Amino acid sequence: MGKHHFFFWGILLAGLTVSLQAQQLMGPAPVLMQWIPVDAGLVVPLRGISLAANGDIWVSGASGQYAVSSDSGTSWRSGRMPDGGSLDFRDVHAFGDTVYLMSAGNGELSRIYQSTDRGENWALQLTCPHPEGFFSSMDFWDARNGIVFSDPVDGKFVIYRTSDAGQTWLEVPRIQIPPAQEGEYAFAASGSCLIAGAEGRAWIASGGTAARVFFSADSGRNWEVSDTPVMSGTPSSGIFSLAFRDALNGIAVGGDFRQPDSANHNAARTNDGGRTWQPLADSAAMTYRSCVIYLQVGERTALVASGASGCSYSFDEGESWAPFSAEGYYTLAVGPFGDCWAAGSEGRIARLKISIPSPEVSDEP
Secondary structure: OOHHHHHHHHHHHHHHHHHHHHHHHHOOOOOEEEEEEEOOOOOOOEEEEEEOOOOOEEEEEOOOEEEEEOOOOOOOEEEEOOOOOOOOEEEEEEEOOEEEEEEOOOHHHOEEEEEOOOOOOOEEEEEOOOOOOOEEEEEEOOOOOEEEEEEEEOOEEEEEEEOOOOOOOEEOOHHHOOOOOOOEEOOOOOOOOEEEOHHHOEEEEOEEOOOEEEEEOOOOOOOEEEEOOOOOOOOOEEEEEEEEOOOOOEEEEEEEOOOOOOOOOOEEEEOOOOOOOEEOOOOOOOOOOOEEEEEEEOOEEEEEEEEOOEEEEEOOOOOOOEEEEOOOOOEEEEOOOOOEEEEOHHHOEEEEEEEOOOOOOOOOO
16 A cells, blocks of 8 residues: 555545544534424313323313323323312322322312322322312322422411321421412422422522522421522512432422523522522523423433423523423423323323434545
């Protein structure tokens, strides 16, 4: 082989090396996300969603309505709670055949129902006994242990726990809950302002006059509270959603639902289990959001957030966000197998499709 051939291959290898180094500096290939709509035959607002380990997809909403799919959204069985036309089911949680529905409303309109046969029959388990109460969200650590809470009554949030799969719901003694500020409450917008997390942790997000996070390290028995830099001070602003990827690291998102296009301190992050919160960089892509989740995308962990003005994702714990949909949804959920679904206004339901393009390496010198 002549010297000019060695020279040519040397230039080619050098070019490939520079191309690979540039690709590494630019980071992983971009991710393409898009919503694939499905039709469940519902037209009411949907704010509850749950993905069960058996593959069932549950959604719930206004006018006492709910629906379930067992074939990845191809077909749906819908229902309405008997005599429940005035109920607004803002949250749903499913464990295979056992399903819980939580309605939000003043006083006795806040309820929890349970079905042990995938929604064929329902039993009323809990009715809010306080006329000024208002259930905001429920969650479960496992099939037997769960938690639900109401807006403040006599100056404190009202919290109930169950340790027997909902057969009894016991109110947490008020002395163990820090006082709420005047005009502080929660938003029943997506079923995610309450999180039951790892190692018996629990977190509650507030809004209104204050955007704070109440947290418990003992499965909701005792509570502390911390301030956050998320915007607040009006009846329509504060934290709307929480997500935690482990016992220490989490994110709070929200804003002002009456100003959905405003990007003004709409998110904060914690790395100590919710005891302290740090502001995140504001971005035009991170406007008002009503729900946020952690999602595994390949070998990376992403955050996906949705609100009235659209959807966005982040691969750096929320410091920067990339928009991917101008159409927003009220609520999001991730299933045990990593699939992600959304539900929103007028009965809209969608599955998240994620594409990771293969990196292209130029062979030109």
